[in-house]
Each structure stands twice: as C-alpha cells, then as structure tokens.
Amino acid sequence: MRNLAKSSAPVLSLAFVAGLAFWAYPEAGAPARQIGIVLGWIGCGMLLASLFLVLREPRLATLLGGLENMYGWHHRLGMAAYVALLAHPLLLAAASLPKSPREAWLLLSPFSESWPVWTGWLSLILLMAGLGVTFATRLRYLIRRPIHAALGLAVSIGLVHLLLLGIDEPVAPILLASFALLAWRLLREDWGVGASPYVVRSVARVSPNAVEVSLAPLGDPIAAEPGQFALVAFQSGRRFKGCREFHPFTVSSNDGAAGFRIAVKALGDCTRRIQSIEPGVPARVEGAFGDFLADPAPAPQYWIAGGIGITPFMALLRSGRLKRPTTLIYLYRSESDALFVDELHTIAANQSNVRLLHRATGDDPIDPADVLPVGEAIANGEFWLCGPPPMIDAFARFLRGRGIANRRMHFEDFGPL
C-alpha cells in the first residue's frame, strides 16, 4: 500500500504529461520542429504537475505517498521540465536552420519586437533564476525561498506566451488551473488560511538546547499520530517574536483532545528563538503528515535514534501502543544532547517488550557493530532509523552489508522540506 501510494505521484504526473504531448503532437513540419513543440508541452505539463505536488494537504499527501515523496517528485519534475523547456526554442530554431539560418535566429531573437518571443524569454529567465537560487545554498533560506516561489510566475508567463501565439485551446483552462494552484498554496498554506489555530499551553526544557512545546487546539484538533510531523508557524506573543513561516516539527506526544507536543532543538534562527517561547503564544498548525512507524511488520523492531531523532519514537512509547518486542538504540553526541533519558528509563522499566540502549558517541562517527546485536538477532528484524543523515547512512550501509533488505529499513531524516 505504501509503495503503491508512493508511485502514484510520478505515475499520475507522467500520465497527464503524456496525454498533453499526445494531444499536442503536430502532424506536419520538420521533425526538429515537431519534437520542439512536444517538448514545450511536456515542459508545461511537468511544471503544472510539479506545482500540484507542493500542495500541503494531509489527505492528498496520504494518497500520494507522503509529503517528502511529493516534494521529491516536485523537484524531479521541475528539473526535467526545465531541460525540456530549454530544448524547446532551440529545436524550433534548428528546424528553420536548413531553410534560412537568419530566419532561425529571428525566430528566437529577443531583440525582435514580439510579445510572444518576449514572454517566452521572460518565462525561461525566471525559471533559470528560480532554479539557480535553489542550488545557491550559500544564500540565506529567507532570500532563496521567495525567489524560488517566482517559479510559479514563470509557469503563468509561459502560458501567456502560448496565448499570444494564438494557441488558446487548452491553454486558457491550464492557465486558470495554474493560478488556482498558486493561490491555493499561497493563501491556504503559506499564509495559513487553511491552518488550525492552536496556542502554546506549556513549555518544558528537555536539554540545554531543546524544549518540548505543548500545543492546545483552539478549534478542531488535527489528527497527529506517533511518527508523524506537523507544520507549525508560531506567531508573536507578549515577549516572543514570531517566526511567521511554517516549519516541520515531529510530534513527540499525542495528547488526544488536549493537543500534541513537539520537541524543538535550537538549529536555526527560528528554532533558537523558540527556546524562549512562552505559554499563550498563538500558533497555526497544518498536518499531520508522514507514515513513519505506521504498520510495523510482525517482526522484532529495532529503533535507531540520533539526538533529536528520538522524538517520533518517544511519541509511540508514550502512547503505550507497542505491540512488538522493541529494541531502542539511542545515540547522542554528549549527555547535554540527550533528550528524555529519565523518562525512557521509566518506560523501559514498566514495559516488558522494550529494551533500551543509549550511549554518548562523542565527536567520532559511531560504528554500528558496537551497538547492534550480532547474527540471528537482527536477521529477522525490522529497522526504523531517525537522526542526522551521516548516522542514518552509516547504519543503512551496515545493515545492507548484513543482508537486511531495503524494505525492512525505514528512514526519517531531518532534511529541509
């Protein structure tokens, strides 16, 4: 089921794009021109599908294999669309080259006073800039993000380019669809119109650089399961200066009708500010998303957590819904980076099917052989890993070396969404 949902995002996107290409395939003309036209439509279709995949709606995310899966395909489709759209004008010009090189250049020349050509260029340049800043990782996220959003504008201008060429069918409905998708994302999700109102009920310090924030719903609560994450935008309180934009936080406890909790480690500007958040601060919440820890196989469970990566496991342990024998291996750099250790000891003492192993690793990379049991003990296990990417990579490599199949390993890394 999980795999079916994950493949539905690319399958549906590619079916839409293939349909568009089939419809637009020109019957006559030079082959380069035919391919150029089809690539233009393929690029347009892929950009539209890519735009659809940034909608953050919990039900849609479940159908399409999760938000991370959707964002992964958003990036792949966007990149493929860019390459197709770069090739589009070049092939159209190439088709005219044998007839007249001068005409081939005039077809694309931005110096010709032609709105169809100008809008085509503007759309391509915006795409180029929008993607360029995405890869310019040295630029601050707050600068990169709005420029990346300009890609949405590039889609609309590209469609206007088609309208100006006299191609109004089916461009007008596609243009409307692109505006609708952009407005949906901007209003409902970025501005939080569709988000649920919450308030910070209490704050507990769980390590020198992490707090656990308890959020109480002011309306209908979101359905947050252990292993899931929610997008939270904290607004300003009496002393606290809000972060405004939404950040993903893993649920550390589902408190039912009373709300849920998240653990926040000081990693960036916003999360550093949250360390001094106070009760009463209003927040907007979207979600919950993700299926980490859902549907465990009937096999011994191994949970491998690094640092703040203990959060999803904590939520499931606190829920008391553990059905399988579980070994929790919790690793952290130093004792000051360890979260919830006392509570973990209490849970392990009270739940007979939980075995706890925790260790401070220091600055050196951990050798998985030091903490994982040997031989038969892990051969039939199912593994859930959450923590920094280097730690996850080291364990995944080690487990593959021990013959553990990929389908028995599940990852939740804290990459940017």
Add this chain to the structure above:
Amino acid sequence: MRNIYFVSTAAFWILIGGLWLVGLSAPKTLAETDAPVRKSYSLTEVAAHASPTDCWMAIHGKVYDVTGYLPDHPSRPEVIESWCGKEASVAYDTKTKGRRHSDDADRQLEGYWIGDLK
C-alpha cells in the same frame, strides 16, 4: 540535480550564442536585398492558389507564397489555411482583437514574397 542544472544552462547559452552568430552572418532574404520585383499578380491569380498544399495570400499590396510556412504557423492550421487564395491584410492586422502581427512576423513574411498585387 545541481549538475544537470549547470550543464543544461551552460549548453543552452552556448547554443543560443552559436545561433546568434550563424543568424547574423547568414545572407539576407530576398526582401532585404535590392533584388527587383519579378512579377505582378491579380487577385484572380492569387485565388487559384487556395489550398494548404499551394497557398498564396495578398497582404498590403504584396503577394506571398506561404505554402512552406503553413506547418510552422503557431495557431491551429484552420486559422491560417482559411485565408489561402485571399486578400488577407485584415486577418494579418487583427491577429488578436485589433492587434497586428509583430515586426518579427513582418520580417519572416518578407521571405515568402513572390510579387506585387496588380
């Protein structure tokens, strides 16, 4: 993905630059040279070329054989094909709600000029 972006962007600009150089150094079209007008045609003669496989049009006193251009026209084929064999100045000047074709289109059209209208 970063590599795909940089390689494709660089290749695009190199090819655009190449096309620009080739385009500028290419010989001018018939209309841009001082070549004399070869013939004059009446509207009756133009009307004899009214099919997509043999398509002449009279636009602003000049006659064009646009048969070779038809597959390249961006709109749906019937939009331009319905003007084959006709005086098409009005259609040319009202591409969209009163807006004429671009200067670029003018330059392209000159490449298909075969004579003047009698």
